[in-house]
Amino acid sequence: MNKFFKKRLSLINFIFIPIIFLWHPNWLGFLGIQPYWPLFWLLPWSMINGSINGIIFGFFIGLILDSLTLDSNFTQIPGLILCGFWFGRIKMHSDLLLGHFRYGLICAFGSFLCGTLYFLQILFNNFSDNNFLMFIPSAQNVLAEVFLTGLLAPLICSQLLRLFIFFMGDKHYKKFL
Amino acid sequence: MLDIRRISTNRWWHKKNSWIFFGVFLFLVFVRISKGSLYKDFYYFLSKPFWPGQFQKEIILNSVEQESLIEVDLLKKDNIRLREILSLQEVQNNDDISAAVISRKTGSWWRQIILNKGSRDGVVIGSTVVGPGGLLGRVQNTSLFTSSVRLLTSPESKLGVWVDRIQINGLLVGSGDDHPNLIIYSKDADIKVGDFVSSSPASTLLPPNIPIGIVKSVGEPFQAKKMAKVLLLAKPHVIDWVQILK
Numbered sequence: 001m002n003k004f005f006k007k008r009l010s011l012i013n014f015i016f017i018p019i020i021f022l023w024h025p026n027w028l029g030f031l032g033i034q035p036y037w038p039l040f041w042l043l044p045w046s047m048i049n050g051s052i053n054g055i056i057f058g059f060f061i062g063l064i065l066d067s068l069t070l071d072s073n074f075t076q077i078p079g080l081i082l083c084g085f086w087f088g089r090i091k092m093h094s095d096l097l098l099g100h101f102r103y104g105l106i107c108a109f110g111s112f113l114c115g116t117l118y119f120l121q122i123l124f125n126n127f128s129d130n131n132f133l134m135f136i137p138s139a140q141n142v143l144a145e146v147f148l149t150g151l152l153a154p155l156i157c158s159q160l161l162r163l164f165i166f167f168m169g170d171k172h173y174k175k176f177l
Numbered sequence: 178m179l180d181i182r183r184i185s186t187n188r189w190w191h192k193k194n195s196w197i198f199f200g201v202f203l204f205l206v207f208v209r210i211s212k213g214s215l216y217k218d219f220y221y222f223l224s225k226p227f228w229p230g231q232f233q234k235e236i237i238l239n240s241v242e243q244e245s246l247i248e249v250d251l252l253k254k255d256n257i258r259l260r261e262i263l264s265l266q267e268v269q270n271n272d273d274i275s276a277a278v279i280s281r282k283t284g285s286w287w288r289q290i291i292l293n294k295g296s297r298d299g300v301v302i303g304s305t306v307v308g309p310g311g312l313l314g315r316v317q318n319t320s321l322f323t324s325s326v327r328l329l330t331s332p333e334s335k336l337g338v339w340v341d342r343i344q345i346n347g348l349l350v351g352s353g354d355d356h357p358n359l360i361i362y363s364k365d366a367d368i369k370v371g372d373f374v375s376s377s378p379a380s381t382l383l384p385p386n387i388p389i390g391i392v393k394s395v396g397e398p399f400q401a402k403k404m405a406k407v408l409l410l411a412k413p414h415v416i417d418w419v420q421i422l423k
Contacts (some may be wrong), residue, residue, distance in 0.1 A: 022280045022291065032284020032414065069287040070317045070327045118286055122332060122353070137354035141285055 009167045010045055013160065014057070017041050018064050028148075033141055035148035036111040038065065038080060043087045043107060043153070044161035051088030058084025074121040079114030086110070103157040108150030115142035260385075274298055274421040279323065283414040288331040288351065290314075290413060294421065295322040303382070305422040310411035311388035312376060313419060324421070328413050329357050329389070338389055339377040343367050346377055349389065349407065356393055359405040364398045374407055384422055 020037050028034065038061045046054030062077030069076075090106065119138045189195050208215060276298075280291035294300050296319045304316040306326045314334065318325040327334050334351040338359065345368075347361040361368060372392040378385040390407040 024280060024282050026281075026414075029284060034285060069282075070289050070325055070331070071287060071333055073333065074286075115286075122286075137352070138286075141353075145285065 010041075010048075010164045013041060014045075014061075017061060018068055021065055022068060030148050031140060031144045033144040033148065035152050036107075036114060036145050038076075039083060039107045039110045039114070039149060040153060040156045041160065042080065042084055043103060043110070043157050044164050046084050046087035047090055047161065048164055049088070051085050054084030054086075054088035055081050056084075058082075073125050074118060076114060076118060079117040082113060082117075083110040100154040100158050103161075104150045104154040107153030107157060108146050111149035112142065112146045115145050272423050274300060274423070276300075276324070276419055276421055278417055278419065281414065283328065283330070283355075286353070288328040288334075288353070288413075289317075290326045290328065290419075292324050292326060292419065292421070293322070295319050295324050297321050299423070300324045300421055301423070305383050305387070306419050307387060307422060308411040308413070308416040308419045310416075311390070311409070312383070313411050313413055313416070315382070316421065326419075329409060330355055330413070336383065337377040337380045338374050339379075339386075340366075340368060340372050340374055340392075342369075342372050346379065347374075349374070356406040356408060357390075359392065359407050361403045361405070362401065364401050364403065366403050368392060368395055368403060368405055370395060372405075 017038050024034055026032075042054065042058060042061065045057055058080035059077055062075065062080040065080075066075050066077065087106070087110070119142060122138065123135075274294050276292035276294040278290050279293045282289050290313070292300075292306070300316055300319050302316055302319055304324075306313045306316060312329065314326045314328040314331070315336075316324045317327040329336065329349060329351055330353070331351040332353045334349075334357070336349045338347050338349045339345075340347055340359075340361070343366060345361060345363065345366055347359050349357050349359055351357045359368075359374060370392055374389045374392065376383040376385055376387040376389060388410050390409040393406045393408040396404040396406075
C-alpha cells in the first residue's frame with residue numbers, strides 16, 4: 001500500500017492543485033494576485049514524463065480549473081497545453097544551482113504565456129465594447145502573476161522534481177538528485 | 178449795576194440726572210429696536226450652567242433613533258403594500274441564509290467567492306448575495322455543500338441598476354478591477370460623482386433597492402452612452418459572512 005502511494009506521489013500531488021487554486025492564500029499574494037499554481041506541478045511532471053504527458057495533463061488541469069471558475073467564456077486550457085508541451089522539451093540539468101534559477105525563469109515565462117492567452121480571450125470577447133480600460137488591470141494581473149510565479153518556482157519546482165524522481169525510483173533520473 | 182443772572186445752573190441740560198435719564202431712554206430704544214437681542218445673549222451666558230446635560234441628549238437621541246426605526250418600519254410596510262398594488266417584484270427578508278466565505282478570488286482574472294452553503298441548504302442559482310454594505314453578486318453555481326458567487330467586479334457580470342438622484346436605469350458591468358463600470362444609455366444623463374447606485378426597482382434578477390455603490394468618476398460621453406466608475410459599498414476582499422437572499 002505504501003509503495004502504491006509512493007509510486008503515484010506525483011499524481012496524488014496533482015489532486016492538490018485545484019485545492020490550492022481555490023484556497024487562494026492572501027498572505028502569499030501580491031496586489032491581490034496569486035502565483036499561477038498549476039505550473040509548479042506541470043513543470044516537473046512534464047520534464048520527467050515528456051511532452052505528450054505534458055500536453056495530456058495540461059489539458060486535464062485546464063479542465064479542472066475551468067470547472068472551478070465561473071467564467072464560462074474563457075478557458076485556461078490552451079496556455080496549459082502549450083506549457084505542458086514546452087516543459088516536456090526541456091532537458092534536465094545536473095547543475096543544481098543553475099537548475100533552481102532556470103525553473104524560476106521557465107515558470108515565469110510559462111505564466112506570462114498563460115496569462116497573455118487568457119487576456120487575449122477576454123479582449124476578443126469584449127472587442128465590440130471598445131472597453132480599453134480593461135487593458136490596465138489585465139496587464140497588472142499578468143505582470144504580478146509572472147513575478148510571483150518566477151519568485152516561488154525555484155523553491156517549489158525543484159523540491160517537487162526531487163520528490164518525484166526519488167519516489168519514482170527510475171534509475172535514469174537518479175543522477176539528478 | 179445790574180447783577181448778572183446766573184441762569185446756567187438752572188438749565189435742564191446742566192443737570193446730571195437729566196443726562197442719565199436720557200442715556201437710559203436711548204438704551205431702551207436700542208433694546209426695543211434690536212428686539213431684545215442683547216438681553217437674550219446675556220441670558221444665554223447666564224443660563225449656560227443650567228442647560229439640559231449630556232444625559233438628556235442621550236435620551237433625545239434614543240427617542241430619535243426609535244422614531245426613525247418606527248418610521249422605517251412603516252415605510253417598509255407602505256412600500257410592500259404599494260409594490261403589491263403595482264404588482265412589482267416583492268422584497269422578501271424572512272428566509273435569508275447566512276453563509277461564510279470559504280474561498281475568495283477577488284484580485285486576479287477570476288472574481289468569485291465560494292460560500293459554505295449549497296443546494297442542501299436551499300441555495301438556488303440566481304440568488305442574490307449581500308454583505309455588510311450592500312450587494313456582492315449572484316449565485317452562479319451550486320454544489321451540494323457550496324455555492325459560487327460571481328462578484329459584481331467580474332468581467333462577466335452585467336446587472337441592471339438604478340441611479341436614484343436622476344431617476345435613471347443603467348447597466349453595471351464588471352471591468353476586471355475593483356470598480357465596475359456603470360453604463361448609461363443616454364448622452365445627456367446628468368450623472369455626477371457621489372451619486373448613489375442601487376439595484377433597479379424594475380429588475381427581474383434582483384430584489385429592488387439594495388445598495389450597490391457610489392459613483393467614483395464619470396467619463397466623457399461616447400457613442401450615445403455615458404460611462405462611470407462605481408465604488409462598491411460591500412468589500413468582497415474583507416467580508417467573511419454574507420447573506421443569501423432567496
